[in-house]
Amino acid sequence: MKRALLLLATMLATPAMAQTVAITGGTVAIGDGSAPIEGGTVVIASGRIVAAGRGVAVPSGAQVIDAAGKWVSAGVVSALTDLSLVDADGVQESNDAGARNSPFKAAIDVSLGVNPAAVKVANERLFGVTRAIVTPSAESSIFAGQGAVIDLGADPDAVTRPRAFQFVELGEGGGKLAGGSRPAAFALLRDAFAQAQDFRRNPAAFDGRSRDALVTRADAEALLRVLDGQVPLLVHVERAADIRNVLALPRDYPKLKLVLVGVTEGWLVAREIAAAKVPVIAAALADLPAQFENLAATESNVGRLRAAGVPVALASTGASGGDHVLRQFAGNLVAIARIPGATGLDWGQAFASITSGPAEAIGMGGEIGSLRAGRRADVVIWDGDPLELSSVPVATWIDGVAQPMRSRQTELRDRYLTPTEGALPKAYERR
Amino acid sequence: MNSNRARRALLSAALLALPLSACDTTTSEKPATATKKAPPVRYARDPYPSTYRAYPGAPTLLRNVTVFDGEGNRIDGGSLLFAGGKVVAVGQTLDAPAGATVIDGQGKYVTPGIVDIHSHLGDYPTPSVQAHSDGNEATAPITADVWAEHSVWPQDPGFGRALANGGVTTLQILPGSANLMGGRSVVLKNVYARTMQAMKFPGAPYGLKMACGENPKRVYGSKNREPSTRMGNVAVDRQTWAKAVAYKRKWDKYEAEGGDAPDRDIGMDTLRGVLSGEIMVQNHCYRADEMAIVLDMAKEFGYHVTAFHHAVEAYKIADLLKASGTCAAVWADWYGFKMESYDGIGENLAILENAGACAMIHSDDENGIQRLNQEVAKVLSSARHSGIQISDAAAWKWLSLGPAKALGIDAQTGSLKPGKMADVVLWNGNPFSVYTRPEKVWVDGALLYDANDPKRRPVSDFELGQPGSGDVK
Numbered sequence: 085m086k087r088a089l090l091l092l093a094t095m096l097a098t099p100a101m102a103q104t105v106a107i108t109g110g111t112v113a114i115g116d117g118s119a120p121i122e123g124g125t126v127v128i129a130s131g132r133i134v135a136a137g138r139g140v141a142v143p144s145g146a147q148v149i150d151a152a153g154k155w156v157s158a159g160v161v162s163a164l165t166d167l168s169l170v171d172a173d174g175v176q177e178s179n180d181a182g183a184r185n186s187p188f189k190a191a192i193d194v195s196l197g198v199n200p201a202a203v204k205v206a207n208e209r210l211f212g213v214t215r216a217i218v219t220p221s222a223e224s225s226i227f228a229g230q231g232a233v234i235d236l237g238a239d240p241d242a243v244t245r246p247r248a249f250q251f252v253e254l255g256e257g258g259g260k261l262a263g264g265s266r267p268a269a270f271a272l273l274r275d276a277f278a279q280a281q282d283f284r285r286n287p288a289a290f291d292g293r294s295r296d297a298l299v300t301r302a303d304a305e306a307l308l309r310v311l312d313g314q315v316p317l318l319v320h321v322e323r324a325a326d327i328r329n330v331l332a333l334p335r336d337y338p339k340l341k342l343v344l345v346g347v348t349e350g351w352l353v354a355r356e357i358a359a360a361k362v363p364v365i366a367a368a369l370a371d372l373p374a375q376f377e378n379l380a381a382t383e384s385n386v387g388r389l390r391a392a393g394v395p396v397a398l399a400s401t402g403a404s405g406g407d408h409v410l411r412q413f414a415g416n417l418v419a420i421a422r423i424p425g426a427t428g429l430d431w432g433q434a435f436a437s438i439t440s441g442p443a444e445a446i447g448m449g450g451e452i453g454s455l456r457a458g459r460r461a462d463v464v465i466w467d468g469d470p471l472e473l474s475s476v477p478v479a480t481w482i483d484g485v486a487q488p489m490r491s492r493q494t495e496l497r498d499r500y501l502t503p504t505e506g507a508l509p510k511a512y513e514r515r
Numbered sequence: 516m517n518s519n520r521a522r523r524a525l526l527s528a529a530l531l532a533l534p535l536s537a538c539d540t541t542t543s544e545k546p547a548t549a550t551k552k553a554p555p556v557r558y559a560r561d562p563y564p565s566t567y568r569a570y571p572g573a574p575t576l577l578r579n580v581t582v583f584d585g586e587g588n589r590i591d592g593g594s595l596l597f598a599g600g601k602v603v604a605v606g607q608t609l610d611a612p613a614g615a616t617v618i619d620g621q622g623k624y625v626t627p628g629i630v631d632i633h634s635h636l637g638d639y640p641t642p643s644v645q646a647h648s649d650g651n652e653a654t655a656p657i658t659a660d661v662w663a664e665h666s667v668w669p670q671d672p673g674f675g676r677a678l679a680n681g682g683v684t685t686l687q688i689l690p691g692s693a694n695l696m697g698g699r700s701v702v703l704k705n706v707y708a709r710t711m712q713a714m715k716f717p718g719a720p721y722g723l724k725m726a727c728g729e730n731p732k733r734v735y736g737s738k739n740r741e742p743s744t745r746m747g748n749v750a751v752d753r754q755t756w757a758k759a760v761a762y763k764r765k766w767d768k769y770e771a772e773g774g775d776a777p778d779r780d781i782g783m784d785t786l787r788g789v790l791s792g793e794i795m796v797q798n799h800c801y802r803a804d805e806m807a808i809v810l811d812m813a814k815e816f817g818y819h820v821t822a823f824h825h826a827v828e829a830y831k832i833a834d835l836l837k838a839s840g841t842c843a844a845v846w847a848d849w850y851g852f853k854m855e856s857y858d859g860i861g862e863n864l865a866i867l868e869n870a871g872a873c874a875m876i877h878s879d880d881e882n883g884i885q886r887l888n889q890e891v892a893k894v895l896s897s898a899r900h901s902g903i904q905i906s907d908a909a910a911w912k913w914l915s916l917g918p919a920k921a922l923g924i925d926a927q928t929g930s931l932k933p934g935k936m937a938d939v940v941l942w943n944g945n946p947f948s949v950y951t952r953p954e955k956v957w958v959d960g961a962l963l964y965d966a967n968d969p970k971r972r973p974v975s976d977f978e979l980g981q982p983g984s985g986d987v988k
Contacts, residue, residue, distance in 0.1 A: 174729075174853035204851055324982070352982065371680070371988045372641045372881055373672055373978070379642075380983030383680075404849040404880075405893075412889060415949030422943060423952055423966050425987035473892035473949050476900050493850075493860045497901060501862075503833040503870055510831075 104129040105481070106142040107463065110151030113470060115158030115439030115454035119432045126156050128461035131484035136455035149465070154478065157435070157470050158454045159214025159462035162407035163365050163442035164345065164399040167216045168198045168205055168234055168242060182223035190276070190310075191302030192229030194220045195246030200239065204406065206491035209236040211408030212470060212477045214462035215244065215452050217442055219318070222253040226261050226269050227276065230306055231318070233448060235462070237482035244460075249343070249446050250310045254330060255321040256377045266326065275299075277337060280307035313339035316446055318365070320345040323377040324352040331360045343445050345399065348378035351385045354392035363395040363445040368413035368437075383420055386437065387427030397441030410438040415471035434471060460484075552774035558784070560793070563664060565715035567704055569936075569959030574598035576611040577941060580620030585627035585915040585930030589908035595625050597937035600960035605931045618955075624946055626911055627930050628684025628705075628938035628956065631677070631884050632797070632844050632918040633824050633877035637688055637703075637711070638663055640671030641881060651691035652698060656735050656742060657755050659723065660782035661698035663690045667711040673881040675973035676988055678705050679964045680885040682940035682953040685716060687922055689824075692726035692799040693734040695742070695752050699785055700724055700797060702922055706958050707973050720923040722821070723789050725752075726799035727809055728855050749808060756816035759786035767791075795821035795923060797844075801855035803831035810839050822921045824877060827856045830863045833870035842873035842921045846883070847890035848897075864891075864913060865898030868905060875917035887914055892947035907947055936960075 105128050112124030114136055125140040126133070134143070136156075142148060171178035180197035198218065199205075214236050222228035228251040233244040253261055258269035276299050283290040283304035292301035299307070310317045317340055319330050327347060334340050344350070344364045350357060357364065366386050373379045389396050398414060400407045414434040421428030429437065436454075443453025452460050461484035468475035480487040499513045506513070575597055582593040584605055594609040595602070611617050638650035649666035652658040667688055677683040684705050690697035700722035703714040727748055736743030742751050762783040769777055788794035796813070800806050800823045813820050822842035823829060827850065829836060829843035836843055845867075850859025867874035876891050878884035891910050898905050919929025928936045937960035944951035956964040965971035969985070978984050 170851075172851050172854050172857050207850075349982065369882065369885075371676055371885075373981070375642050375644070379978075379981045380986075382983060382986050382988050384987060404852050405846070406848060406850065409848075412886075412893070412949060416886070416889075419950045419952050420987075422950075423987060425969065471949060473889055473947065474896045474899075476896060496858055497860050497862050497866075500830050500860075500866060501901065501903075503831060503866065 104134075104143050104146040105149060105484075106146040107149045107151045107156050107465060108142060110154045110156040110465065112136055112455065113155060113157035113435050114456060115436055116456055117432045117436040117440070119430070120155070124156065126455055126463060128463060128481065128484050131461055133455050133457055133459045133461050133463075135457055149479070151465050155466040155468060155470055155475070157212075157464050157466065158439040159464050159480065159482065160212050160408070160410055160438050161442045161453050162208070162213050162216040162400045162410055163397050163445070164219045164401050165216050165407050166218065166221065167208060167407055168200065168202050168218055169194060170204070171202055182221035182228070184223040186224060188229075188300055189225035189303050190227040190229060190250055190306040191300060192220055193232075193247055194218055194229060195232035195243045198232060198234055198242050200234075200237075200242035203492040205236050205242075206238065206488075207493045208407045209238070209480060209482075209487060210477065210489065210491045210494070211406070212411065212464045212466065212480065213407045214464065214480065214482050215443070216407065217248070217446060219251050222251065222257070222261055224261070226253045226258045226272055227251075227303070227307075228253065230315070233446070233452070235482050237485060238488050239485070244452065245448065247306075247309070247315065248448070249316045249318050250306060251318045251320070251345075253320050255323060255326045255346070256375055257320065270329065274336075276303070276307055277311060280304040280311060284308055311337055311339060313341050316341040316343045318343045318345050318446075322346045322348045322375070324349040324380070326377065327353050328356065331356055331362065334360075341447070347389075348381040348385055350394070351382065351388035352380055354389050354394055357389065358393040363397065364389055365397045365399050365442060365445050367401060368398045369416055383416070384427040386417055387420070387429055390429055390433055391427055395441065395444060396437055397445045398437045411471050412473060414438045415473070418471065431471070552772060555770045555773040556776065557770055558779060560788075563662075563712055565717045566710065566712045567706070567708070567715055567717055568713075569600045570706070570961035570963065572597075572600060572937070572957060572960035572962060574612055574615040575957070575960070576609060576615050576617045577620050577625050578609065578617065580941070581624045581945075582931065583624065583626045583908045583911040584932070585911050586932065587906075587909045587912055589906070593625075595931055595939065597939065597957070597960050600937055602931050602933050602935050602937050604933055618941070620941060622944065623954065624942040624944065624951075625931070626682070626940050626942065626946060627915040627928070628940055628958065629682050629887050629914045630918040630922065630929055631683050631686040631878050631887060632822065632875060632921055633879045634677075634686040634688055634884055635691065635879070636673040636677065636686065636881060636884070637667035637669065637671045638690065639881075640668045641673055651693040653691075653693035653734055656694050656731055656751050657696045657782065658690075658694050658698050659696040659755075659785045660780075661690060662701065663688045663698060663724075664701035664711050664715065666690075667701065667703070667714070669708050669711050669714055670975045670977045672975050672978055673884070674705055674707060675975055676881070677884045678956055679953065679972060679988065681887060682942070682946075682956050683884055683887070684938040684940075684956065684958045685919070685922075685924070685928055686884070687722060687797070689722070689724045689797060692724070692730040695726060695731045695748055696755065696782075696786075697724040697726060699794070702924060704958055706963060707975060716924060718924075718927070721785070721788065721794045722797040722922070723785055723794050724797050724799070727805045728799070728801055729853060730799070745805065749812065752812060753815070755786070756812070756818075759783055759790060760816060763787040763790050789818045790816070792819070795921070797822055797824055799824050801825055801827045803828040807832060807835055810835065810841065825856075825879065827859045827863065829872070829874070830860065830866040831858075833867050833872045836867070837870060837872040840873070842875060842917070843867055844875050844877040844918070844921065846879070847876065847893040861893060861897035862901050862903070864894045865901070865903045865905060868913075869903050873917065873921070875913045875921065877918070888946040888951075889949060892949070895947060907945070910947070
């Protein structure tokens with residue numbers, strides 16, 4: 085820990101953006117599915133990755149950080165999270181993830197709810213999470229709204245890409261929101277798409293502002309971006325039959341860029357998903373028949389999808405332990421490879437499922453999620469294997485900027501490492 | 516209370532009057548029976564008894580393994596022998612009795628089976644449909660009369676996952692936290708059965724689930740009735756304990772002296788059990804300040820809080836918990852999902868241990884129960900990075916012996932001590948590594964999960980013939 089602080093102090097002593105940094109000697113995990121590289125080098129400059137791997141030259145004048153005995157990896161990308169929208173999930177006043185009573189649906193833009201100062205942001209950053217795919221929750225319609233991609237940097241500029249995708253609930257949850265059945269949800273989806281197209285054909289004749297309007301103008305505009313393939317449509321479904329119905333949508337809406345979310349029964353239709361070239365964002369370890377729509381749930385789902393050629397990313401879905409549990413999820417998918425009959429992932433695939441996987445699912449793999457040259461420099465030095473439970477980050481850069489290694493949780497920890505009070509009340513103890 | 520006392524006073528006056536009137540010839544026919552009280556009749560303390568029977572197992576020697584015995588000891592290259600459902604010996608090198616199954620565990624670890632002190636499996640089974648929502652009798656703030664065991668669906672697919680993925684061999688099923696006093700818990704062996712009673716841990720004491728904080732005040736406040744505040748929570752609790760003290764006094768007297776039996780009150784039976792130390796209080800409570808109030812409430816009415824569950828802020832009052840001998844059952848790193856969990860930190864359990872307070876891990880989750888070993892691994896990591904050194908072997912106490920003690924079953928399970936139930940997990944690596952899984956799980960010496968044998972994987976009735984049935988889960 086002390087060594088980490090010293091390291092950080094050295095880093096903060098220099099202007100972060102301008103400095104070229106070379107991290108040498110560590111085990112490098114690119115995050116693109118490749119195996120970790122021992123004794124690799126990562127070079128960052130101007131907020132971007134210059135190069136990463138074995139035999140990478142250290143540019144002259146670079147600040148050199150010795151990472152021997154440590155791991156250097158891409159930062160974790162948390163998919164399907166309410167991070168930055170919420171202070172405490174159950175505290176409604178603090179929760180901007182969903183809008184139960186809004187007349188707007190697809191139009192809702194969660195980037196305007198992003199709070200870079202939310203304490204969870206710094207807490208999760210300390211565990212190696214550097215980006216998040218922030219997803220609205222559907223509460224008044226099958227359309228939840230437009231999600232955003234953010235960074236977890238200690239600065240006010242958090243939004244990497246606003247309105248990066250649209251999120252829709254089908255399956256059981258969608259049926260409930262649409263009035264009581266799955267067919268009703270599909271009817272609603274198709275009608276909303278039809279109305280968006282009406283709006284395009286004749287904006288002046290489009291209602292969209294009366295109380296009776298099923299689709300507002302703003303919603304129609306947001307849906308046109310989906311229909312035109314400008315943003316992906318993330319569709320939450322679990323059951324194999326629901327997945328097939330979703331995969332049939334592009335027949336009628338050919339430009340749709342589908343991403344399947346949830347998909348606990350995906351392994352039953354893995355070949356169809358692969359053939360449709362649709363990426364999946366799945367819960368890693370969902371193995372219980374949580375509802376009737378996921379009776380076939382198994383921890384092997386992700387591995388079997390991957391084996392069939394489906395690109396798979398893991399979802400944090402607002403885990404109670406925080407977004408950082410993603411790396412525990414990924415590690416478990418490596419673990420099950422040793423269980424006869426189970427299908428897991430190799431280490432590189434597992435790490436990619438929480439780094440480049442989610443980035444690529446939403447079409448941002450060229451920008452974030454790995455240490456490939458040109459990507460934003462989100463880099464974490466760990467004191468061990470990043471998927472292992474005993475490891476923690478000792479230094480983190482986001483967009484090439486070295487990040488503070490403290491959070492509200494470390495403040496609480498330090499105040500209460502000795503629970504008894506001293507000469508003054510605990511409220512006076514600060515470090 | 517006052518009217519009861521008054522009635523009792525009148526009654527004793529009448530009794531005193533009887534001998535005097537015995538001289539009266541008109542009432543002298545049955546003087547003896549009039550003065551002699553009916554002998555006391557104790558009500559059944561265990562009317563739904565366990566019918567659990569251990570399944571047969573072979574005498575088994577695990578050798579060349581790393582042993583965490585659950586009492587804080589580690590043996591490298593060690594051995595464990597069990598037979599007749601019991602642990603026979605733990606040591607460096609043991610001889611195999613004739614006919615014993617011998618397993619070479621090179622690179623593997625052996626631990627006691629995990630005991631989860633906080634589960635709702637069976638009461639909130641999957642699929643989580645409304646028809647299965649049997650965990651909260653949320654119809655009144657005090658429902659000490661309900662027993663979680665009467666809701667348990669023994670076919671919950673979650674039991675099998677907890678066994679196969681989690682190495683959980685014993686678990687306490689609690690009613691939910693909607694109510695201040697939510698009812699009785701039940702302790703189960705994690706062995707599928709046709710009936711709840713056939714899963715019931717033989718002889719385990721009952722627990723009373725209590726809850727403080729946001730849940731009861733939200734549930735009843737939204738119905739516009741007491742409690743709607745934290746002070747309302749304490750008020751209703753105190754009023755109830757006051758009644759329970761009186762109920763106990765009446766029944767103690769009756770059971771000692773006989774006479775007319777007081778009216779039964781099923782809820783009060785439970786509280787009487789708590790006041791007489793037979794039933795253990797398992798109290799859902801997050802905030803440090805509220806736990807302190809509950810500890811004083813326990814003093815006020817003469818009961819003991821066995822454990823606070825979900826004790827997210829326990830690390831702030833480790834000294835108070837230690838002084839009162841009250842345990843904290845906690846998550847590893849859950850935080851920020853409600854106001855009272857806002858101050859959660861990953862070092863909670865470690866700070867408690869460091870301060871000498873009783874602490875353990877718990878799940879309260881059908882998924883988390885499958886990875887409690889990993890939850891402890893996260894705590895160990897947080898601890899070590901904060902400068903608190905706790906050994907792996909010592910940390911295993913948080914997974915088995917600690918919860919077994921807080922359930923009152925530590926004489927039977929929770930560690931690999933000769934004579935205890937052979938509840939054993941063989942892990943395919945260090946169980947604090949994310950890459951490790953249970954390879955074999957024995958309950959009472961019977962092999963009930965084997966990763967290498969598809970026939971040793973449970974498939975509950977519900978899953979049979981459904982999509983994915985019989986698959987590795």
